[in-house]
Amino acid sequence: MSRTERLFTLLQALRQHRFPVTGASLAAELGISLRTLYRDIATLQAQGAEIEGEPGLGYVLRPGFMLPPLMFSTEEIEALVLGSQWVAKRTDTQLGRAAQNALAKISAVLPAALRHSLDNSSLLVGSPSQAEADAVDLSIIRQAIRAGYKLGIDYCDLQGNVTQRTIWPLALGYFDHVRMLAAWCETRQDFRHFRTDRIFALRAGKEHYPHRKHELLKAWRAADAARQAKNSNNS
Known part of the structure; x- marks a missing residue:
């Protein structure tokens, strides 16, 4: 491993820890001596990385540090290309365009050899089968998810019944x-799954739903797991 790769790997290791981690643990993770670790941390601090801590107490990387020109392994490059191709082919237009733009930005800061690997990847994503067309703009739904806003929808179920719902x-x-x-779903007072091709009208409001999204996601996953377990026991 070159010194540049080692410094990048150290940054990545620090990013994975939200709380201070000891130098000994970091050195063991990277397979280097404690002395080398201290020297590498000093180098990164001199380059502007906000690494706080000291020997014997542990280190933590504060958020906000921008990485220098990126270094990826060949397999990481292949994963990025495949991922962006999948998003471009299997999601909506806005998200697909965003994936292509992100890959172009990554390509712009890669060293020449790695840029060549990115531009000439031999791994491909197959064409998807025909998906049902959406009648609403999915970017509005994504914005509501990010902001934690309620949405009003007109939804048609499998029996053809159309209902108006307020959902989180x-x-x-x-x-x-x-x-x-x-x-x-406020109407059903329960978690529900809605096919987006059956949402015929969408009303984006500015009212936040009353719980934190991560708490609701946790409750939804628990409810979904319980439902799957029940179905498995009944089959």
Whole structure:
């Protein structure tokens, strides 16, 4: 491992720890001596990385440090290319364009050899089967999820019944044939999954739902796991 790669790996290791981690643990993780670790931390601090701590107490990287020109392994480059291709082909237009733009930004700061690997990847994502068309703009749903806003929807169920709902959008799942929105439904007072191709009208409000999103996601996952376990026991 070159020194540049080692410094980058050290940064990545620090990013994975929210609380101070000892120098001995970091040195063992990187397979280097404690003396080398202290020298590398001093180098990163001199380059502007906000690494706080000292020998014997531990180190933590404060958020906000911008990485220098990126270093990726060949497999990491392949993963980035495949991921962006999948998003471009299997999600909505806005998200697909964002994936291509992100990959272009990464390519712009890569060293020449790695940029060549990115531009000439031989791994491909197959064309998706025909998905049901969405009648609403999914970017509005994603914005509501990020901001924690309620949404009003007109929804048509499998029996053709149309109802108006107020929902708290939590997660958007992209599958080959359909996209699914997980949300808390005020009408049903429970978590529900809505096919986005069956949402015929969308009303974006500015009212926050009353709970933190991470708490609702945790409750939704628990409810979904319980429902799957029940179905498994009944089958």
